[in-house]
Amino acid sequence: MQIADKYNPQHSESKWYQYWLDNRYFHSEPDDRKPYTIVIPPPNVTGILHMGHMLNNTIQDVLVRRARMQGFNACWVPGTDHASIATEAKVVAKLREQGISKEEIGREKFLEHAWDWTHQYGGTILEQLKKLGCSCDWDRTRFTMEEKLSASVIKVFVDLYNKGLIYRGYRMINWDPEAKTNISDEEVIYKEQNGKLYFLKYKVEDSDEFVSIATTRPETIFGDTAVCIHPDDERYAHLRGKKVIVPIVGR
Known part of the structure; x- marks a missing residue:
């Protein structure tokens, strides 16, 4: 051989x-x-x-x-x-x-x-x-x-729901505009890229003064509800308790 x-x-x-x-x-x-x-x-x-x-x-x-x-x-x-x-x-x-x-x-x-x-x-x-x-x-x-595995998943899901461990609530989600559905955090792929820093002026209510806010996400302006200032920053100490008007929406 x-x-x-x-x-x-x-x-x-x-x-x-x-x-x-x-x-x-x-x-x-x-x-x-x-x-x-x-x-x-x-x-x-x-x-x-x-x-x-x-x-x-x-x-x-x-x-x-x-x-x-x-x-x-x-x-x-x-x-x-x-x-x-x-x-x-x-x-x-x-x-x-x-x-x-x-x-x-x-x-x-x-x-x-x-x-x-x-x-x-x-x-x-x-x-x-x-x-x-x-x-x-x-x-x-x-x-x-498979049918049996899917049935098992549904059963466990229902059991967890009945125990109060799964519930419906409000939460920020990841939206896929291509698939037109929400996706989990695990399915999001983050990519670093150069962007732009935008400065937006918020008018102080009942005043001629403006406050400049820097952001990389100006499209979120429609959801703005508050402006925070550092408690030790003397430049904005006089604005505590005052309100500003959200640009574009005028709210």
């Missing part, structure tokens, strides 16, 4: 990974052994995996393989996440390239396109994890929009 001059990872890895799958070495069933479980942080179906996923899943694989060797009943649950707004943005961009708008086709048709995207990239992601050699229990593969 001649040994190859160079190692062929494609041949060796696919051969042995399939051998592991055929012998169900990654499958787990409850028994009397101490359990060791990892639920994969599900990758978003917004595209393909990147180097961050490779690092993270390699660490998980090391941990779960180590647990198996130590005699634990090790189970690594794989899956993918719908990614909600992020996936919607990807689908909208894809449709735009085809000259189609989300508004034109309506909700039901758009959801069909979204599911097509999910099936395409969700399957690609799982295959990438297999190529990486991840020892997941593939029989337990889950998608976060």
Whole structure:
């Protein structure tokens, strides 16, 4: 038997990974052994995996393989996440390239396109994890929009609401003008850029005096309700308790 001059990872890895799958070495069933479980942080179906996923899943694989060797009943649950707004943005961009708008086709048709995207990239992601050699229990593969998982999320949400831990109230939110919806703080990407500093003059009520206010966000002037001064700043000590008129709105 001649040994190859160079190692062929494609041949060796696919051969042995399939051998592991055929012998169900990654499958787990409850028994009397101490359990060791990892639920994969599900990758978003917004595209393909990147180097961050490779690092993270390699660490998980090391941990779960180590647990198996130590005699634990090790189970690594794989899956993918719908990614909600992020996936919607990807689908909208894809449709735009085809000259189609989300508004034109309506909700039901758009959801069909979204599911097509999910099936395409969700399957690609799982295959990438297999190529990486991840020892997941593939029989337990889950998608976060599955009916049972969605029902579980709704149940927990209702329970938290009934306990008063979720409530409706007034709060400053992040508004996405493209998706026309509010988004969480975690989904906001901050970008530093050079801007302008505007100086606005607020007329003191019943006086010819003005107070100059500096701001980088003049568009928020319509929500102005108060002007604060430093208690130790003698320049404005005479204005304490007085009112100013908001420019433009005259309030």
